[in-house]
Amino acid sequence: MNDYHPLPKDDTGSFHADEQGHFSASSVATAQSSDTAPNRSIITTKNVAFALIGLLLVSGATRALVNQRDAKALQDYTAATLERTVLTTKAKPGALQQNLRLPTSLRGNTEAVIYARTNGYVSNWHKGIGDYVKRGELLATLDTPEQEQELAQARAQREQIAAQLELAEKTLARWDSLAQRESAISPQDLDEKRSLVRQNRADLNAADANVKRFGNAENFRHIRAPFDGIVTRRSIEVGDYVAQGSKELFAITQTDPLRASIWVPQSFADGLRLNAEVELTLREQQGPLEARIERIAGGIDPGTRSRQVDLLLPNPNATLLPGAYAEVNIPVTNSVETLVVPAATLIIRDQYQRIAVVEPDNKISFRNVKLGRDLGRDVEVLEGISTGDTLVVSPPDQLVEDELVKTLAWKPAAPTSR
Numbered sequence: 001m002n003d004y005h006p007l008p009k010d011d012t013g014s015f016h017a018d019e020q021g022h023f024s025a026s027s028v029a030t031a032q033s034s035d036t037a038p039n040r041s042i043i044t045t046k047n048v049a050f051a052l053i054g055l056l057l058v059s060g061a062t063r064a065l066v067n068q069r070d071a072k073a074l075q076d077y078t079a080a081t082l083e084r085t086v087l088t089t090k091a092k093p094g095a096l097q098q099n100l101r102l103p104t105s106l107r108g109n110t111e112a113v114i115y116a117r118t119n120g121y122v123s124n125w126h127k128g129i130g131d132y133v134k135r136g137e138l139l140a141t142l143d144t145p146e147q148e149q150e151l152a153q154a155r156a157q158r159e160q161i162a163a164q165l166e167l168a169e170k171t172l173a174r175w176d177s178l179a180q181r182e183s184a185i186s187p188q189d190l191d192e193k194r195s196l197v198r199q200n201r202a203d204l205n206a207a208d209a210n211v212k213r214f215g216n217a218e219n220f221r222h223i224r225a226p227f228d229g230i231v232t233r234r235s236i237e238v239g240d241y242v243a244q245g246s247k248e249l250f251a252i253t254q255t256d257p258l259r260a261s262i263w264v265p266q267s268f269a270d271g272l273r274l275n276a277e278v279e280l281t282l283r284e285q286q287g288p289l290e291a292r293i294e295r296i297a298g299g300i301d302p303g304t305r306s307r308q309v310d311l312l313l314p315n316p317n318a319t320l321l322p323g324a325y326a327e328v329n330i331p332v333t334n335s336v337e338t339l340v341v342p343a344a345t346l347i348i349r350d351q352y353q354r355i356a357v358v359e360p361d362n363k364i365s366f367r368n369v370k371l372g373r374d375l376g377r378d379v380e381v382l383e384g385i386s387t388g389d390t391l392v393v394s395p396p397d398q399l400v401e402d403e404l405v406k407t408l409a410w411k412p413a414a415p416t417s418r
Contacts, residue, residue: 087410094338108253118220120144133225142221151214158207165200229254263306268332356392
């Protein structure tokens with residue numbers, strides 16, 4: 001066998017044969033080892049790079065999924081935290097038959113304020129507050145010296161005119177007698193005498209009327225009661241000067257029966273009937289009193305949109321006093337079906353009345369409503385909602401249309417006792 005000897009490389013890196021022109025096996029193997037080592041290093045580097053890239057992609061995808069899940073959870077938590085909770089209630093049907101309670105004041109069956117019909121000084125008063133008087137009974141006396149002198153002067157003037165009339169009549173009679181016997185009396189002179197008689201008669205009638213006027217004025221110094229009743233006010237003292245119709249002297253009221261007036265709203269005005277019995281209550285009296293509808297106005301007052309009703313209340317023992325406050329209960333029937341809701345549900349903006357309603361999907365909807373009567377804590381609603389609607393009580397200003405809310409049943413506060 002020939003021994004194999006590797007050939008050394010020259011400066012260019014190529015192999016050289018030996019002297020016999022042969023390459024040895026060790027030389028060839030060494031050359032192949034040298035070419036394979038760099039290729040393996042490149043492959044390993046690529047594999048590591050691909051592994052790192054894959055790891056980064058997997059990590060990024062995982063992070064994105066985690067972030068998406070956290071964002072969704074945060075969104076749900078925020079929505080649940082910010083979801084508004086509102087108090088809700090239901091509308092109640094309004095009563096068709098109900099008692100209408102209205103305030104009133106009692107007054108006398110007949111009331112009068114007494115004034116002087118002549119000028120003078122109060123010489124004496126005979127009746128005071130709380131005194132019962134009969135018609136024509138003397139209440140006060142006035143001192144009127146000027147009118148007494150005027151009456152005397154008017155009577156004297158009448159006597160003068162009566163004397164002139166008597167003389168004119170006698171003169172006319174003489175002239176008539178002369179005219180029948182002598183033709184020297186002219187018709188003109190006779191007519192003048194007749195005219196003078198007529199003038200004197202007219203002057204006498206005027207004088208009689210003047211005397212009567214001053215005589216009546218003399219009677220006016222006696223202040224008398226115009227009807228049976230009780231004196232409720234006296235506004236004069238002895239020595240006061242009163243002028244004709246300028247100062248109140250007395251106030252008289254007839255206390256049996258008493259009267260009261262109420263104003264019934266237009267929505268109940270058609271259900272009133274004459275002679276119907278109503279209940280009238282006073283805080284000072286135990287139990288209700290029976291009154292009767294005496295008169296009903298024939299129209300609606302355009303200022304108050306109400307109808308006046310006059311009541312008559314018997315008061316035989318004078319236990320009820322004129323001017324007292326009272327309340328009247330009238331059974332009325334409402335012909336219009338209404339719903340009653342708490343006043344706290346109303347939203348009044350821009351002259352419109354609205355109510356916030358929670359729809360079945362728990363979203364807010366605003367409804368325009370038409371209101372009826374104001375019942376204090378509650379109000380009547382004529383249009384806009386139904387009995388099945390869920391109404392928001394005291395809705396906040398930030399509440400908007402289609403907002404998702406949570407509901408909580410509202411419990412009204414019990415009324416405080418007085």
